[in-house]
Amino acid sequence: MSSRARPFLILALLLMLAFFLSMAIGSVSIPIETLFSLLFSGAANRAGDLQTFATILFQLRIPHAALMMLVGASLGGSGAAYQGLFRNPLADPYLIGVASGAGLGAIAAMAVKWPYTQLGLFAVPLAAFAGALLAVLIVYQLGHVGKIVPTTTLLLAGVAVSSFATALTSYLLINSTGELRRALVWLLGGSTMTGWQPVLGVLPYALAGLAIILVNGYPLNVLQFGDEQARQLGVNVERVRRWTVVAASLATAAAVAFAGVIGFVGLIVPHVVRLLWSGDYRKVLPLSILGGAVLLLLTDLAARTIMSPQELPVGILTALLGAPFFLWVLRRSKTQNYW
Amino acid sequence: MxxxxxxxxxxxxxxxxxxxxxxxxxxxxxxxxxxxxxxxxxxxxxxxxxxxxxxxxxxxxxxxxxxxxxxxxxxxISVVPQARNLPSGFTGREVVSLGRTPYLNWLGQLSQSDEEVIESVMAQTGTLEFSDRRIGELSGGEQQRLLLARALAQQxxxxxxxxxxxxxxxxxxxxxxxxxxxxxxxxxxxxxxxxxxxxxxxxxxxxxxxxxxxxxxxxxxxxxxxxxxxxxxxxxxxxxxxxxxxxxxxxxxxxxxxxx
CATH class of the missing domain: 3.40.50.300 (P-loop containing nucleotide triphosphate hydrolases)
Structure with a gap:
């Protein structure tokens, strides 16, 4: 096994394992042999319990796991992309307020139309995208010193934008009646939608965003030397910045629109990737995408089982995990720099 | 001229x-x-x-x-900037290889001839010994020579x-x-x-x-x-x-x- 492929292989295996566990475990456990027979034999002669298991598996578990996978991948990938863009390892869609911006956009759209309808399915992610993009532009404007965004101003600007967006979101929620109150659970990262609809909703945005992020790996490497040197080395800095910010915001918005505000995945995963394997963005980006999917599948599994049969919103767990991690990284970053 | x-x-x-x-x-x-x-x-x-x-x-x-x-x-045109605020995680060789950027596709894949150019400019500037060292560990003078090598790699x-x-x-x-x-x-x-x-x-x-x-x-x-x-x-x-x-x-x- 070549050492280049090893991290990808490890994460791919972990992803398969996590996906498998997500299918089997939940408030109702599906025995392994039943799971296999459901997955690999036809729909014929299913009766009684088997039919119940089949419904749980194909209508609930698999789409839910697929959604978590896409959302985790989007958060991991966009976190790594923001870090490259801001040249700061603490950039995370949640910490820099982009997720809150997307949340506000989504809630604003939901206040008009709850996303069970065709129009809502289309409008909510679009509004989340607009919110995310607006938030990241404001954070950059507030936080940049010259062409770089130092940790202090980045986090302060993130806090400001995040608080503002959250306040507006709360206002919308309080002034609403009935259905929008369910959005509170959604905001904490509890998926309120089941079945394949949200998966199909998130898919195009996540794929487009992540694909654009991936092709910018090499230019992001060069960008770590600053705009000036990157330009002297032949990189069209504006184009890379523009595409990366749009793509990362698109991926974040996709995640938020269909799974709520889930923090810290975009911080934890790229960090672990850098620590274990490489700082090269051509590897950090794809590995963070894979790793984000793994991490969210596993935390979601925990969120669904810790207080079973009650399900915790997964965002609570990632925050419990992420906040201490964040402090640890902050401490480390005082003495050590990655690229 | x-x-x-x-x-x-x-x-x-x-x-x-x-x-x-x-x-x-x-x-x-x-x-x-x-x-x-x-x-x-x-x-x-x-x-x-x-x-x-x-x-x-x-x-x-x-x-x-x-x-x-x-x-x-x-x-x-290639530029040797002042060695300040460099991202510390890059290895010496990675820094020099960035000099090939204007000749590479979006993946940044180095060809055999790119590798030869990198090798030769690193020999020229006496920086081969820093190939696998992270630039954060190097002195200002050593970083400066790597930046010179990077500029030379732009040919x-x-x-x-x-x-x-x-x-x-x-x-x-x-x-x-x-x-x-x-x-x-x-x-x-x-x-x-x-x-x-x-x-x-x-x-x-x-x-x-x-x-x-x-x-x-x-x-x-x-x-x-x-x-x-x-x-x-x-x-x-x-x-x-x-x-x-x-x-x-x-x-x-x-x-x-x-x-x-």
């Missing part, structure tokens, strides 16, 4: 350089000198396309450099150096100067390279430069061979100090001695 005609440039609020005229032949080293804040680094930025040109023109062999796309320009006819010797001890200053002389002067017939070097050490300037441009407060106040520019009169006025210029009996070049 490089031709700069009535160049005015700077930043939106404030123009830094005013109506600069310079010319540089292949095989020549042009030293840019002047007090701090005179606009020397701004000149480097303007030629390398980092800041826009407000008025005037910059051409290389009649090609308008300001009209080129970023990667086209990076095949004609450009025009090389711009922004105070490349300021971090280097005497040994590496001499090495760098020798390397430049070999690249620009001795291989003149082969490569047609030219260099612009921003420098504070006037004695080094006197030894290596074929032409000297003195910039004071954004204006070109003198431009010509070292003997004509490096005079007590001109330098004294530019730097606002009293100084003596004597001739080195061994080499015949000027030695500038400030009066304290």
């Amino acid at each position: 490089l031709n700069i005609r009535s160049l005015t440039c700077g930043y939106e609020e404030k123009m830094i350089l005013h109506s600069i005229d310079l010319a540089l032949q292949p095989g020549q080293i042009l030293a840019v000198i002047g007090p701090n804040g005179a606009g020397k680094s701004t000149l480097i930025k303007a030629i390398s396309g980092v800041i826009p040109v407000d008025q005037g023109s910059i051409t290389w062999n009649d090609v308008d450099l300001t009209a080129l796309r970023t990667e086209e320009r990076a095949r004609l 450009t006819p025009l090389l711009l150096l922004d105070e490349p010797t300021s971090h280097l001890d005497l040994q590496y200053q001499v090495q760098l100067i020798h390397l430049l002389q070999r690249l620009i002067h001795e291989e003149r017939a082969l490569s047609d390279k030219a260099a612009i070097i921003v420098m504070h050490d006037l004695n080094l300037v006197a030894r290596v430069a074929d032409a000297v441009a003195l910039i004071v407060e954004g204006h070109l106040v003198a431009f010509g061979p070292p003997q004509e520019v490096l005079t007590a009169n001109i330098l004294g006025r530019a730097y606002q100090v009293m100084l003596d210029v004597v001739s080195d009996p061994a080499t015949g070049s000027s030695i500038i001695v400030p009066r304290l």
Whole structure:
């Protein structure tokens, strides 16, 4: 096994394992042999319990796991992309307020139309995208010193934008009646939608965003030397910045629109990737995408089982995990720099 | 050759350089000198396309450099910046390989010939030993030599150096100067390279430069061979100090001695 492929292989295996566990475990456990027979034999002669298991598996578990996978991948990938863009390892869609911006956009759209309808399915992610993009532009404007965004101003600007967006979101929620109150659970990262609809909703945005992020790996490497040197080395800095910010915001918005505000995945995963394997963005980006999917599948599994049969919103767990991690990284970053 | 005609440039609020005229032949080293804040680094930025040109023109062999796309320009001009705030996680070899950027596709995949160029410029600059070291662990002088190697890996006819010797001890200053002389002067017939070097050490300037441009407060106040520019009169006025210029009996070049 070549050492280049090893991290990808490890994460791919972990992803398969996590996906498998997500299918089997939940408030109702599906025995392994039943799971296999459901997955690999036809729909014929299913009766009684088997039919119940089949419904749980194909209508609930698999789409839910697929959604978590896409959302985790989007958060991991966009976190790594923001870090490259801001040249700061603490950039995370949640910490820099982009997720809150997307949340506000989504809630604003939901206040008009709850996303069970065709129009809502289309409008909510679009509004989340607009919110995310607006938030990241404001954070950059507030936080940049010259062409770089130092940790202090980045986090302060993130806090400001995040608080503002959250306040507006709360206002919308309080002034609403009935259905929008369910959005509170959604905001904490509890998926309120089941079945394949949200998966199909998130898919195009996540794929487009992540694909654009991936092709910018090499230019992001060069960008770590600053705009000036990157330009002297032949990189069209504006184009890379523009595409990366749009793509990362698109991926974040996709995640938020269909799974709520889930923090810290975009911080934890790229960090672990850098620590274990490489700082090269051509590897950090794809590995963070894979790793984000793994991490969210596993935390979601925990969120669904810790207080079973009650399900915790997964965002609570990632925050419990992420906040201490964040402090640890902050401490480390005082003495050590990655690229 | 490089031709700069009535160049005015700077930043939106404030123009830094005013109506600069310079010319540089292949095989020549042009030293840019002047007090701090005179606009020397701004000149480097303007030629390398980092800041826009407000008025005037910059051409290389009649090609308008300001009209080129970023990667086209990076095949004609390479820059050795000052070694400051470098991302510390890159290895020496990774830093140098970035010099191949203008020749690579979006994946940044290095070909066999790219690898050979990297190998050879690292040998040339004595940086092979830093191949696998992270640049955060290296000294300022060692980082500076890697940045020189990176610029050489761009294989450009025009090389711009922004105070490349300021971090280097005497040994590496001499090495760098020798390397430049070999690249620009001795291989003149082969490569047609030219260099612009921003420098504070006037004695080094006197030894290596074929032409000297003195910039004071954004204006070109003198431009010509070292003997004509490096005079007590001109330098004294530019730097606002009293100084003596004597001739080195061994080499015949000027030695500038400030009066304290």
